[in-house]
Amino acid sequence: MQLHDFYLSGNCYKVRLFLGLIAQPAELVNVDLPRGAQKRPEFLALNPRGQVPVLVDDGQPLVDSQAILVYLARRYADTHWHPQDAFSQGQIAGWLSLTANEIHNGVARARVGLKFGRPVDLEDAQARGRQVLELVNAHLANRSWLVGEQPTIADVAVYPYLAMAEEGGLELAPYPHLNSWIARIRALPGYVDLPRF
Incomplete structure (x- = not known):
């Protein structure tokens, strides 16, 4: 599991927070927003919106922090x-x-x-x-x-x-x-x- 992340983003933070609360490990991949990394083709292939966070699990990218929380809760967390x-x-x-x-x-x-x-x-x-x-x-x-x-x-x-x-x-x-x-x-x-x- 990878989280494409920008440290200062509150939306990225909420995903990191939830991963911590459910003790779910993930590799953090820094997306250099100040240098426009979110608009480069390799990132846009993961998220055409050009926004962080993006969670990649089992090779599938999932975008939007709220959607990611729902996914993690349903797949990895207590009910x-x-x-x-x-x-x-x-x-x-x-x-x-x-x-x-x-x-x-x-x-x-x-x-x-x-x-x-x-x-x-x-x-x-x-x-x-x-x-x-x-x-x-x-x-x-x-x-x-x-x-x-x-x-x-x-x-x-x-x-x-x-x-x-x-x-x-x-x-x-x-x-x-x-x-x-x-x-x-x-x-x-x-x-x-x-x-x-």
């Missing part, structure tokens, strides 16, 4: 990471969607603007980011995990960019339930540290 009942699966799908939309367009975009110097509407990204932080904090007021009684891939998908929100200029101090959840994730066996600049 609590992706429960098979329809309601839990629907809830998890909702959190994966939030990650790809609201979190991407808010907290993640603010981080990209401040840390990578990319042109973004920082005020809009931070406003969206605060809405997500408030939503997740409220959701966690009376529960330990996003779905059910144990951690799932929903927690793994949502965690990275929220835990790195301060890199996008968003304070975490006002969100006590969110901070408690972050601490619970960091205490899980196999936890992998966040990427640092």
